[in-house]
Amino acid sequence: MSDINEDGLKKAIEQVKGAVGDKLVSAIKLEYKKADVSKETDVKALVDHVESWGGVDIMFNNAGIMHPKDDGALNTEDSIWDLTQNINVKGVFYGCKHAIASLLANKKKGSIINTGSFVGLMGAATPQIAYTASKGAVLAITRELAVCYAQSGIRVNSLCPGPLNTPLLQAFLDTEEKKTRRTVHLPMGRFGEAIEQAKAAVFLASDDASYVTGQDFLVDGGLTRAYVTGLPPSTGVPAGPENVLFGK
Known part of the structure; x- marks a missing residue:
């Protein structure tokens, strides 16, 4: 750990x-x-440490941040962008890189789980451009590695949570407006709990998931399958005769 x-x-x-x-x-x-997962030397040292145990069997790349100053394209500072990518993207890449090297060197099958997010698949309701971009990258990394190493017996999947009731999210959703902007989209009417993600991670790590690889494994309470509820004001209906039935 x-x-x-x-x-x-x-x-x-x-x-x-x-x-x-x-x-x-x-x-x-x-x-x-x-360890600081944004530093490759730290990640390599972690993997090297377990070589005396026979090497890596399962790698769960779960470290990540959602910075409270992460905002939209116009307001997110370079420092916030770079910090987010260094941890959320480089950390996953380094974890995968050295876990795969260990698995191949020890001629073992294994499972790698990368924490993605539902925002890697759809736009976020609240501006968080650095985080959203980082999770899109995680899903892309996962898909490519899953295909490249499938015949080596190495499974790679992304675990994609919906909004979770964690200090990280609560710090970001620091106003009632932000909270409402999220909860209005949740079919189950609540944020997820960390234990629900942990159980999904255990499944992906286990032999029960032996034929599961390259997946964006959603544990989001149905969020990404829900009808999106927009908040006012409406953008209106485009003018033109083809829209006469719907008004102008």
Whole structure:
């Protein structure tokens, strides 16, 4: 397990221990290492660390940011754009690159899961151009690697959450207007929970998904299949005789 936030890592390790119980904890090796996924040397060091365990079996590239200053095309600063791409895109690329190298070197089949987003498939209701672009890149990386390494027994899928009830999203949706702009589109009437994504990730990692690769695996509460509800004002109907039935 790895993250740039060491305190967060320690808490996560304790949560895992509490969830699986003492008997299972004693039977498995559970370690953490601090890393910045935007730096290839850090990611390579993570993969190298598990070579003594026999190499990578599963890689879950889940690190990512949605910066509160991420906005539309006119207002997003270069620094926010670059930071987002460095973590969300380069981090996934480096994770895939070194996981694939380990799997091939050890002649193993394996599963790589990259965290995408529903906004990689459709426009976001609130402006977040850097994040949206980064997740589109993740889906493209995933598709290409899945095709390239399918016959090597390496499966690569994108896990695409809908809006989740996490501190990351709540920090971004910092006004009632922003929250309403999201919840109005959710058929299930609520944000998703992290545990629902975790269960999907476990499925993609497991042999139950042995014939699943190259997929944008949506766990979004039906959001991307919903009729989009627009907020006023309307753009109106184009003028012209062909639109007379609908008004002008």
